[in-house]
Amino acid sequence: MTSKLDSLERWVQDVAAMTRPAAIHWCDGSDAEYRALAQQMLQSGDLIELNQETHPGCYLHRSNPSDVARVEHLTFVCTKDEADAGPNNHWMSPADAHAKMDALFDGCMEGRTMYVIPYCMGPIDSPLSRCGVEITDSPYVVINMRTMTRMGAAALDRIEREGRFVKGLHSTGELDPERRFIMHFPEELTIKSYGSGYGGNALLGKKCHALRIASFQARTEGWLAEHMLIVGIENPQGQTHYVAAAFPSACGKTNLAMLIPPEGYREDGWKVWTVGDDICWMRPGEDGRLYAINPEAGFFGVAPGTSTNSNPNALTTIARDTIFTNVAVTADNQPWWEGLPGTPVTDWLGRPYDPANGPAAHPNSRFTVSAKQCPTWSAKAEDAQGVPISAIVFGGRRPSLVPLVMEARDWAHGVLMGAAMGSETTAAATGAVGVLRRDSMAMKPFCGYHYGDYFKHWLSFDKAGAKLPKIFHVNWFRKGKDGKFMWPGFGENLRVLEWMIARVEGKARGTETPIGILPANGELKLDGLNLPRETLAELLHIDTAGWQAELHAIGEYLDSFNPRLPARLLQEQQRVAQA
Numbered sequence: 001m002t003s004k005l006d007s008l009e010r011w012v013q014d015v016a017a018m019t020r021p022a023a024i025h026w027c028d029g030s031d032a033e034y035r036a037l038a039q040q041m042l043q044s045g046d047l048i049e050l051n052q053e054t055h056p057g058c059y060l061h062r063s064n065p066s067d068v069a070r071v072e073h074l075t076f077v078c079t080k081d082e083a084d085a086g087p088n089n090h091w092m093s094p095a096d097a098h099a100k101m102d103a104l105f106d107g108c109m110e111g112r113t114m115y116v117i118p119y120c121m122g123p124i125d126s127p128l129s130r131c132g133v134e135i136t137d138s139p140y141v142v143i144n145m146r147t148m149t150r151m152g153a154a155a156l157d158r159i160e161r162e163g164r165f166v167k168g169l170h171s172t173g174e175l176d177p178e179r180r181f182i183m184h185f186p187e188e189l190t191i192k193s194y195g196s197g198y199g200g201n202a203l204l205g206k207k208c209h210a211l212r213i214a215s216f217q218a219r220t221e222g223w224l225a226e227h228m229l230i231v232g233i234e235n236p237q238g239q240t241h242y243v244a245a246a247f248p249s250a251c252g253k254t255n256l257a258m259l260i261p262p263e264g265y266r267e268d269g270w271k272v273w274t275v276g277d278d279i280c281w282m283r284p285g286e287d288g289r290l291y292a293i294n295p296e297a298g299f300f301g302v303a304p305g306t307s308t309n310s311n312p313n314a315l316t317t318i319a320r321d322t323i324f325t326n327v328a329v330t331a332d333n334q335p336w337w338e339g340l341p342g343t344p345v346t347d348w349l350g351r352p353y354d355p356a357n358g359p360a361a362h363p364n365s366r367f368t369v370s371a372k373q374c375p376t377w378s379a380k381a382e383d384a385q386g387v388p389i390s391a392i393v394f395g396g397r398r399p400s401l402v403p404l405v406m407e408a409r410d411w412a413h414g415v416l417m418g419a420a421m422g423s424e425t426t427a428a429a430t431g432a433v434g435v436l437r438r439d440s441m442a443m444k445p446f447c448g449y450h451y452g453d454y455f456k457h458w459l460s461f462d463k464a465g466a467k468l469p470k471i472f473h474v475n476w477f478r479k480g481k482d483g484k485f486m487w488p489g490f491g492e493n494l495r496v497l498e499w500m501i502a503r504v505e506g507k508a509r510g511t512e513t514p515i516g517i518l519p520a521n522g523e524l525k526l527d528g529l530n531l532p533r534e535t536l537a538e539l540l541h542i543d544t545a546g547w548q549a550e551l552h553a554i555g556e557y558l559d560s561f562n563p564r565l566p567a568r569l570l571q572e573q574q575r576v577a578q579a
């Protein structure tokens, strides 16, 4: 009898024949393996030891300065039919893409070790989980994948049982931006990534598998793979509602997932449980509700801005056994970034810190840490069946126009709210920062197929027997005339979540407006917040002329997905525009 592993072993041999490594290492995911790799990287300079007294088990990695973020312009979806990739993706024919990549991979691992990383996205025993194998020549990728996924022997067992896995091939190559491509072959469950060591480009389980490939699979299999955090909100009566929220990269997912209730709420008994901070896989359960798992096992979070004020939970999580990438260091060798007390002496490039050179930590500097270290890590995060979702939230960085919170009238209106999402670009991807762009469901860089088909797939969940979550839209980033954020955000966002839950439980009336349901007077609890009444009014204000222009722009944007735009979505846009 031939083993299901034969196809894996054959693929590994084929890759080795092409890349010609000096050695092949099958990763078992053990502590000993992790420690040995860390030692080796300390010797090679790939890792720098941080202050072990203040930060035990913490290391710093400095990437190539040209390799600090995702590269959307070099990321491709290679479907047989170009139309299937949609205008939302860059496309190359599978044959051309394979030829291009295989030429780059030819002999690229000479003199290096090739690591074979079996991993499982999601709890090992969950029917919702999916496995993959990443082949890489980067030990940095191995130690990050070990933290971010369930990697090693248990995953290999599951692959042997199922026979099906996503094949990911990665090499850091020469780190030349001219020779850097991230290619996805969703029809072949294959990823090829060359020339970058950065998280989203190189940790293939994350954005490449769990979003681009998984979204493609989810469409045909009847589930959703989304760029969403998952958070449990426990009220003083001990009931927990799970909320899934989609915000673009660097727009607040990790922060909301680890929220600490503000003063007053804590004393009253509100608790917040972290299930996931970036990716959510969900599908309808037998009772018609949507059940979600977090496919990841760790956090790859944005460091700058993480502070005792904004996210004390994250600070506790990363106090030990954490890999920091592109942060600055202090005189006593502690990691440092903008938002922390203390002073940097060495910047992210390893130069003596000089404010004239810009921020000390790179704006997209990151921490990689096991989710188990998070004080609010939910016991349900390991539940094979996932958690039932009560509310879905969309949101982005909108300095004007978009109110603090609004609720969709029904599922189709909610799908429109998600499709119409806009947000200012951030340092999480290369390119200009602060430019407003449409980013439907925060999936613009991650949807592995045509957005028109994707919207149709979302609409298809509204069917007989479904008990769908309510859909909301939030905006923590509206700015006042002084250019400052009007809403305090962070822990105070619980006040907005509380209103959503009251809506879910039928305990808040809300007020109908043409663009959705807003909190009625007095429904947002603001005691102890010191928010001037005018500011609240401004945060919930609807500028009719501004919204007419916005709805016109949304209509034009949706048109760009014709002929695959579902008519239902256009009707929805027209209904709102005419309201």
Ligand code: GDP
Binding pocket: 247, 248, 249, 250, 251, 252, 253, 254, 255, 256, 277, 301, 302, 304, 305, 306, 310, 476, 477, 485, 488, 489, 490, 493
């Ligand atoms: P993610 O990439 O979506 O997980 O985003 P993060 O949670 O890491 O946040 C990215 C940046 O947005 C950080 O600089 C945060 O400090 C900032 N941020 C997060 N939540 C809020 C909020 O509620 N209000 C404001 N003003 N900034 C926030």
Ligand code: PGA
Binding pocket: 069, 070, 199, 200, 201, 207, 248, 249, 250, 278, 300, 301, 302, 428
């Ligand atoms: P994030 O993206 O900002 O959504 O955490 C991670 C990445 O760019 O790889």
Ligand code: MN
Binding pocket: 250, 253, 254, 277, 278, 300, 301, 302
């Ligand atoms: Mn994040």
